[in-house]
Amino acid sequence: MRSIVERAQRVIIHVDLDAFYVGVELARRPELRGLPVIVGGPPGSRGVVLSASYEARPFGVDAGMPSSRASRLCPRAAFVTADFAAYRAASTSFMAVLRDFSPLVEPLSLDEAYLDYSGCEALTGPPLTAAELIRKRVFDAIAVTSSVGIGGSRLVAKVASGAAKPDGVLFVEQGQEASFLAPLPIRKLPGIGPRAQASLERLGIRTLGQVVEAGEDLLKQHFGARGAELHQRALGIDAGAINAGRPASRSISKASTFATDLRDEVRLRAALLEHCEGVAAEARRAGKRARTITLQLRFDDFQSVTRSTTVMPPTASADVVFTTAAALLAAELKADARPVRLLGVALSNLGDGAQLDLFGEQKEREALDAALDDLRARFGSGVIRRGASSRT
Template identity: 35%
Template structure:
């Protein structure tokens, strides 16, 4: 059976919520993120700001140089989460097969949905209209037979667009795609492909699977499948969280281990709060704790160890280990936990429940 997958992606989500709540912000270059004088970065920006070349993850100082009139607002995560919850509730009216990728992005499998006569296109159209009316922001959507194509389709007519790739159109559509549109193909891989005379997915199809695997390793298999529009991944409603972490970039470098230890304390409190919040929605089993550092020269290191929970003393030891690797001022400090996968966690609980063996 041909599946019906919808990929929904809110348009410049954080900025859209800000413009919804304060209409006077509309029409002017707007970004959400950290301030330039605090080594901040841009989390997202509206399309007026993008016209100046501003993009997500750009240093705020660089963004202001590109657009001196840029307004940068601090993130308001509670409002963003509230908007996301309302959007997810709308999705659930159409299917329970929902795979959230973030607050503003999700896959929906509507193959078995009876809404809108079973038409994925009409479902996507209705979802977009409801979100615009009820939540006050716009969503772009892509409809296709698989996740790979649905994600490409949602970006095809951004912002506030809907694009449908029907099963009969898949082959021709994918053949004309530039290879840069394939997930995982960055500048380096694209240059390697161009050196082979490959500019489009149609060009890529002339290379045998064995040849692509020889040149690109395991990624060669992915290239072979995607250039033919093949993606067998299912929409996974129970997408597992793999880690929880917090981090801060400091206005002034932390110059000593004592400075870093003092900065670690509020991060540990934030991490505890985030873990408690995550456990309200799902069972979590901690497997490791880690400390992440970015030094003043932008080099990075991470120290981690097995753990059953967040022990401040263990985190301080990891911090000392990480700082000693470079002995340079620290511009970013983070702390987090890696989680045991649900299957392994269930197995551990199974054995924990066994009664102790009686003495012979």
């Protein structure tokens, strides 16, 4: 009976590469090992930090920070320009290793993925043995260390891999989920952002154990139906399955940092249109349509906002993407007059195949997009532009 119960238990493994972009660069430039290394824009540019080595982080350097500030915080850091072709190649090798351990692998990004290891023990041993072998195989393949979390759910495995960083393994055995999570600050729970954290802290709740102690009733009073879900997740309860069909990239995005901060809505719309055309074309090439369109703005004081909306039917039309994102932009600029430093757009909730189109409007838009794609492929990306992007 014990063996039957054990076979029924889920074993989820979350593998997260440590400082991935930096790790790939160090594999190519081993003379930089042990030094503070920053991958991103040069210190004299308006670029941002994509990744920082663990030697740079004690100085306060973190991803998303302006490179100029990172340079001031850590003047001895070696800055390396990002090479996304190399990162994609390393990610492909990383995912190939994981698929040797389970047929159910869900990539979350270039540098992290879930595996459903349930029932795979006969092939590569107990979970801890498999985790150590994964880490060795990954390092042998791409010379980047990894951290591994093991648990009975996606949630627990992901939190465990974070606790194991850098270059470690943590196995939270079934029945120990609540005690593992209880002392952790609420921000460690996936899905808890700054706003939710602030709301919980106003209630005197600062740890996941205190979330459980508060009880479902109190949480539902303040957060509605999400309060019950929050209570369950703080206990480590998460029935989410591994989606092995999910692509490595869950979104398509483009963004740019302006040479000078902009207030001019015409110029912002022109930049937005160029990005919308780019993400829509990439979605069409991948055979995808998006349900969610997101606008990203970063202001001159480095504060960022994102605004999203859902569209139906799902789309890969540049016209629909731009119309939707432009409305989000207009609303944000009306509410906030600060100069804009960075502007971006993203498509997410991507799906395959044709969608219901009752009035034929989507078919007409896609015919126009296909014609534009053909012209650009034959004569270059600048051969034809929509009205807004041709303004100066």
